[in-house]
Amino acid sequence: MVNYCANPNCHKPLHYLREGKIFLFSGKPSKGNSNVFNLEHFWLCGGCAKNWSLTMDGERGIQLLERKRRRFRAKFVAASAPA
Numbered sequence: 907m908v909n910y911c912a913n914p915n916c917h918k919p920l921h922y923l924r925e926g927k928i929f930l931f932s933g934k935p936s937k938g939n940s941n942v943f944n945l946e947h948f949w950l951c952g953g954c955a956k957n958w959s960l961t962m963d964g965e966r967g968i969q970l971l972e973r974k975r976r977r978f979r980a981k982f983v984a985a986s987a988p989a
């Protein structure tokens with residue numbers, strides 16, 4: 907189980923699961939049984955989940971993904987910004 911925010915610059919301890927966002931990724935197959943995949947849980951706290959998402963990179967492992975770089979998100983932010 908995760909205990910801290912997955913953002914290494916935050917590392918906020920996990921107290922309430924209702925805050926933030928849980929990510930579930932399948933890891934490498936278990937040794938000896940290629941049909942069984944280890945599931946790994948990661949958590950972003952509420953503050954980080956607003957700006958970041960998580961993605962699994964096969965070689966580098968878990969990577970932070972800035973949500974604002976997504977086109978639809980950028981449009982939403984621009985439309986909702988105060989004049």
Ligand SMILES: [Zn+2]
Nearest residue numbers: 911916951954
């Ligand atoms: Zn955080």
